Amino acid sequence: MKASRILKWVSAGFEALLGIPFFGGLLVISLGWSPLGAALILHIVTLIFCAQERATYAGSILGIVTSLIAWIPFVGMIMHLTTAIVLLISAAIQKEDRFFG
Numbered sequence: 001m002k003a004s005r006i007l008k009w010v011s012a013g014f015e016a017l018l019g020i021p022f023f024g025g026l027l028v029i030s031l032g033w034s035p036l037g038a039a040l041i042l043h044i045v046t047l048i049f050c051a052q053e054r055a056t057y058a059g060s061i062l063g064i065v066t067s068l069i070a071w072i073p074f075v076g077m078i079m080h081l082t083t084a085i086v087l088l089i090s091a092a093i094q095k096e097d098r099f100f101g
Contacts, residue, residue, distance in 0.1 A: 001096065004055040007046040008091035011063055012084045014039060018070070019080030025073065033071060040067035055094055059087035 018024040018035060028035050043063035050057035066083045070076030 002049075002053050002055065002094070004046065004049040004053045005091050005094045005096070007042070007049055008059060008087050008094070011039075011042050011046050011059070012087035012091060014042060015063065015066070015080045015084035015087060019077055019084055021077060024077060024080060028070070028076075036067050036070050039070075040064060043067060056090050059083065059090040062086055 018028065018039065040063075043060045043066075047057050047060035047064070049055075050060055063083045066076070066079040070079055
């Protein structure tokens with residue numbers, strides 16, 4: 001499995017966790033908004049790997065935008081859940097290059 005696909009699964013899981021109503025907000029606020037910074041870094045790393053492996057990177061760009069505006073109540077929750085769904089779909093349909101021989 002390619003690194004970009006693994007990173008998409010990890011990013012999607014993290015976004016889904018942050019998108020859980022009230023729990024995600026409580027987690028972000030209690031940790032001083034550092035999960036948003038961690039998510040931003042994770043999405044940038046995922047974007048770099050996607051670019052190197054020529055994989056789709058729309059979910060990573062959406063994740064970067066989400067990390068930057070997620071401090072807004074309710075908007076952040078909706079954005080986290082939307083990003084998680086986009087990343088899950090992107091990871092699920094990503095084709096793997098297999099070389100037999």
